[in-house]
Amino acid sequence: MNFSLTTPTIVAHPYNYLLFKGLGRIIMSDSEARTAREEWGSRFGFLMAMLGAMVGAGNIWRMPFTTGENGGGAFLVAYILLLYLIAVPGLMAETMIGRYTNNGVIGAFKQVLGSKRAQGLGLVVLIVNVALMSYYAPIIGWALYYAGHSVLMTFTQPGFQPQAFWDGFINNPALVVGMHTVTMAGLAGVLVFGIRRGIERVVKWMIPLLVVALVAVSIRGVTLPGGMEGVAFVFTPDWGYxxxxxxxVAALSQALFSTGLGWGIALTYGSYLSRYDDVPLGGGLFTAIGNTSIGLLAVFATFPVVFAFGLEPSAGSNLLFISMAQVFPELPGGSLWAIVFFVSFFFATFTSGLGITEVAVTTVSEETRLSRTGAVLASCGAIWVLGLPSAYSSAFLGRMDFMFGSFGLPLATLSIIALVAWKFGPERARVLDLNRNAGIYVGSWWNPVVKYVIPVVMMFILGYGVYSSIGTANQRLMLLGVAFMGALVVVSTVVMSVVGDEPPSGSAAVPGGDD
Amino acid sequence: MALSTLTWVSMLVSLLLLPGVAAAVLVRSLRTEERKLALLREQGDVDSYSPRALSDLREWIRANPDDPYAPIARRRYNECVRSLRGIDKPHYDWSDEQIARLELVDE
Known part of the structure; x- marks a missing residue:
């Protein structure tokens, strides 16, 4: 395989005029104009893209109930502690290795590990990512369907039956597969324009609108009669928990998985940062805390409504698509609130879809001869095909979520963290790149966290997933998941041994993208 | 329904530690970028490490002279020192005395 032979583009990042000044001393060694990998057009664009990628369906339908179910304020104490202790340093590590290598997942592993076999771990991250997206795309399709019907004011029509509406949708294969198809076409339509003109242009308005919409729904919710009971359910601390x-365990899972650590997104988005950009403040702190803040807004947006209308708070995805849908006809201005709610939910899922799919697009465009357009079509086409069973069957989607959410994602996270902490080395990463042009100084406390704490936590979560499945209906699926992930590592290693690029000879250390 | 004091405290602390911190970090990050861009437009260059970060890098280079990444570290260190010597207004909190004490390392 070869690096991309695509036509390089002259990038228009605000820092790039400096290519002809300071940085140009290093990179403009020949007479050609500087052509480079694309970069984010603005800091705001990068931050919104990171936030949009990490905020997804789980923040809106999972965090509120997880909080209320695990002791409310007591859970939040555990969660916030673990968020700052683990998720923030982990995201710093992942974003940093992306910026340092200026490569997608396979390229980053290739550059740092240097052996063909080891590149297989990059392939593992890529495959897990594609598998996750294959069943996330149908969920975006659901959100799109509901957003569309909210605009058509379906939910406030006389005689509207939410359960019948949901059943009619989910049991209609042509409709769900059609929405899955429209979703993938929409994602491809944005991604084909690249980072700055595609992803950044979209997220810069979708994410602020999502926040405004959630705030508006929250205000409406807490001012409903009985709405404050939902707030009390979530925030009243029960310290015994x-x-x-x-x-x-619930706090760990939420802190690690809902922040997007280990999906390869932070690595991929980080690879489009310029040398002058900060990593720890934006890629680490803002992404993790901002993501959770939107989860908290979702608490205010859903639970007061849930309690005001006496709905079942543990309904998960049904909470949105069935319970919430039945609320709007009873609200004054219900049509408008339905639009605000469902369109913002669609924004949350769609921007995550952009981030997850971009991992594959970047890697495919780097590791094959395909152009950006070709890579988008190949990646979106593959995800569309692999997503058909999940679109067709919610039960299949649930099994995919159990296998890849419980075992694939920890494996991918371990791979990325091992790359930074055990191969690159945390102290080397910290002094050489993490603190370079950083908005905050990261001290040596970061080293043991990424080298020991995060891997131990991931191993614990993997082990807990196995342990808690023994003797349950999921036992067979768990064994299948563990066997599949083991086989994935072996096969990926063998595949990359055969088709991977030879690492550069000479120095063991390959310079970063800016060196 | 009236919330208990404990619930109010729990809610307000959560709002402070999550959306409060996120908003503060967003503002700081955007302001930092603005300042960096202004310096770059004005001077054409900017320092890439803070005093503490550059000190860490120097210590690491001294402790690991034969590390495979040492040449990259030395290059980045010297690049920052040269930038600091060539600009009037550093981005980070460097004093003139600190800059004067800096020495290039052998590449």
């Missing part, structure tokens, strides 16, 4: 292992 802090002594329960299940509370900490």
């Amino acid at each position: 802090l002594t329960r292992g299940s509370t900490w």
